[in-house]
Amino acid sequence: MVGAAAVVLIGLLGGAVAAVQSQMMGTLEQRVGMVAGTAANFVVGAVAMAVVLLAVRGPSLEEWQRVPPYLFLAGIAGILIIGSIAFTVARVGVLAGSMLLVTAQLTGGTIIDHFGWMGASVRELSLSKLLGIMFLVLGARLVLR
Numbered sequence: 001m002v003g004a005a006a007v008v009l010i011g012l013l014g015g016a017v018a019a020v021q022s023q024m025m026g027t028l029e030q031r032v033g034m035v036a037g038t039a040a041n042f043v044v045g046a047v048a049m050a051v052v053l054l055a056v057r058g059p060s061l062e063e064w065q066r067v068p069p070y071l072f073l074a075g076i077a078g079i080l081i082i083g084s085i086a087f088t089v090a091r092v093g094v095l096a097g098s099m100l101l102v103t104a105q106l107t108g109g110t111i112i113d114h115f116g117w118m119g120a121s122v123r124e125l126s127l128s129k130l131l132g133i134m135f136l137v138l139g140a141r142l143v144l145r
Helices: 004-032 034-055 061-065 069-092 094-115 127-144
Strands: none
Touching: 004 034, 004 069, 004 094, 034 069, 069 094, 094 127
């Protein structure tokens, strides 16, 4: 089991890298366009992950076959996420672009948790969570001014 401190550190690292990647994607979008920049992101990422997967001797073919097919649509979702980051950051900057993405992501996450969609553990919407979402929306509005 992974400890709480490791989860927090990995989450913080991911968030910090996301800010750097957002700026990189915004610059790529300005130089080669959203589609080409997003494609470059995924080609480089796919090659890097293939190397990692081979190095750690990833799941067997049998294990891959047990995965529900709809879960592979996460790759399409990734294209939409990275493309939207490239497009948005190139136009409003990293802070505002990230704020929009994070606000929508956390709102969506709250809904998924509340209903337990796609195998998520049910975590009901509470007043404090609703207030948190409202503050995120307010924060996004303030950042976009």
